[in-house]
Amino acid sequence: MxxxxxxxxxxxxxxxxxxxxxxxxxxxxxxxxxxxxxxxxxxxxxxxxxxxxxxxxxxxxxxxxxxxxxxxxxxxxxxxxxAGESSRSIRDELALRAFLLPTLEPEDAVAVLREAVLSCDAKLDGMEAIRRAQDGKGFGRYALELGMRQTRMFRDWAEETAEEIERSIRS
Amino acid sequence: MxxxxxxxxxxxxxxxxxxxxxxxxxxxxxxxxxxxxxxxxxxxxxxxxxxxxxxxxxxxxxxxxxxxxxxxxxxxxxxxxxAGESSRSIRDELALRAFLLPTLEPEDAVAVLREAVLSCDAKLDGMEAIRRAQDGKGFGRYALELGMRQTRMFRDWAEETAEEIERSIRS
DNA sequence: TGTTGACGTGTCGACTTTTACATGTCAATC
DNA sequence: GATTGACATGTAAAAGTCGACACGTCAACA
The missing domain is CATH 1.10.10.10 (Winged helix-like DNA-binding domain superfamily/Winged helix DNA-binding domain)
Incomplete structure (x- = not known):
């Protein structure tokens, strides 16, 4: 549907x-x-x-x-x-990977997180380009805003978590 | 896989x-x-x-x-x-609905967004309960934190967007 | 003693999604 | 004149997913 x-x-x-x-x-x-x-x-x-x-x-x-x-x-x-339904069924492969990260050695987990940050940055660049092309007008405006926020949020989470794990490695 | x-x-x-x-x-x-x-x-x-x-x-x-x-x-x-891959394939039904919102009359769109906010609040309560039960320890900690952030972000986006649309209705 | 509800495993048919195959037009470039 | 690459539409097999059906145990409570 x-x-x-x-x-x-x-x-x-x-x-x-x-x-x-x-x-x-x-x-x-x-x-x-x-x-x-x-x-x-x-x-x-x-x-x-x-x-x-x-x-x-x-x-x-x-x-x-x-x-x-x-x-x-x-x-x-x-x-x-x-018709509300609001079931909120999500399938997010990157979030799944994030979830499985604690099964790795801390060093490996950090490496994966760092890579995820880079990948988010690239994605954000792409979205930014689309936004500029649309120039504020156009349908997808709200949705694009939402997508960028979500990506940025994931990015920040990945970065913070990487730092947290690194701190715990050192101590 | x-x-x-x-x-x-x-x-x-x-x-x-x-x-x-x-x-x-x-x-x-x-x-x-x-x-x-x-x-x-x-x-x-x-x-x-x-x-x-x-x-x-x-x-x-x-x-x-x-x-x-x-x-x-x-x-x-x-x-x-x-093995990085980092394909970030996402299927998010609620986000899809959000994307389709601009096809509705503004009043209807606002109603749907308001309902989405309530649904997010309920979901956050559930996650908060799980978090309390786990009490900071345990594996899923990072992932739960990520899930809550994502839900909170969506909630805030829905609320802000509802207000923005309401403002544009009035003017 | 009977019923209810959590525990517990499984299958089947329908539907959704991916991957790969298959075909053809048209414009530009070599 | 030949090749390349964007445009353009499709099919088929395989894999993934869901909802409903089906079966059986065990403990608690009425």
Whole structure:
């Protein structure tokens, strides 16, 4: 259901788009909360078209198909968002790694944490670039802000924890 | 692979455990980063036993089986943790909802955000209770701290964003 | 004695997601 | 004229995940 809703959301905001566009949009906007490959997106769009949630608006030149959200699609998205559920199911591989860190020798744990900090910095640079490109306007603004905060928080946690472990090694 | 590593980690820290124990441990410790039901855990343990990563240490009274990590399992976990990868693949349903919020009428968006704040508060209470029960000692300490920070951050973001939207409604 | 609820293990079908394979257009560059 | 790389769409097999079903033990309490 989540993938479907994500696609409906992207179509709402970005207007009619191709599967290819949506794949790119996924990577650029929603990536820190959800991922999907084109091999998942194309069949899902086809199913949604079957169900009347989207329509093929145009079959362009190079076999390109443009999908647009329908009334029914909008209604479904709205209902889903308003139906709380708030289950907060998270899968975060980096956090999992962090959790498993105490099984390592302290020195190794510190090394992994230091590397995580660098990786977060790189990611933050990327997000910053996207933010500048969007220039404050645009849909993904709130979400990007959230993603950056989360990444920054993880980064800081990793750095602090590395220092804490280093202190405990020395003593 | 992640599930497998999570189980190896739990076995490392908590010592020999049954599938049932591991299911509970999952919920109590690692839940904000990864989830698994017993229906996934039992078959995975069986496969891991086949592969020599764990051994059945004891078949207790009520059909209870106790698994222990092997040398090979420890080695695999260590290798996985040290092999950076740092792919940071995240699936966060609440964040996805947050991302889709701007497709709603501002009033609806605010309502959803307010509800998210309450849900985070409840979750934080639960985590706080776990933390008190562990009382600073214990393995999951770092991870719990990270989970709480992440939840608190999301909570604050939701609150701030709700206020920002409300301001823009009024003006 | 019967029932309830925590303990405890497992399977199965449906759905989701990944990885790899497969195909083709078009513009630019060599 | 050939190659390269972005554009563009798809399928299939395998792996991962979830929800429901199914079975059985044991202790406590009514």
């Amino acid at each position: 989540s993938l479907r809703m994500a696609l409906l959301g992207l179509l709402t905001v970005s207007g009619p788009s191709s599967g290819y566009d949506l794949t790119k949009l996924f990577e650029r906007s929603i990536n820190h909360a959800w991922q999907a490959r084109h091999s998942q997106i194309y069949p899902e769009l086809a199913k949604m078209a079957d169900g009347g949630l989207v329509v093929i608006e145009e079959e362009g030149p190079r076999g390109r198909k443009t999908y647009a959200i329908t009334e029914e699609g909008s209604r479904l998205l709205r209902e889903w968002l308003l | 992640s599930l497998r590593m999570a189980l190896l980690g739990l076995l490392t820290v908590s010592g020999p455990s049954s599938g049932y124990d591991l299911t509970k441990l999952f919920e109590r410790s690692i839940n904000h980063a990864w989830q698994a039901r017993h229906s996934q855990i039992y078959p995975e343990l069986a496969k891991m036993a086949d592969g020599g990563l764990v051994v059945i240490e004891e078949e207790g009274p009520r059909g209870r089986k106790t698994y222990a990590i092997t040398e090979e399992g420890s080695r695999l976990l260590r290798e996985w943790l040290l």
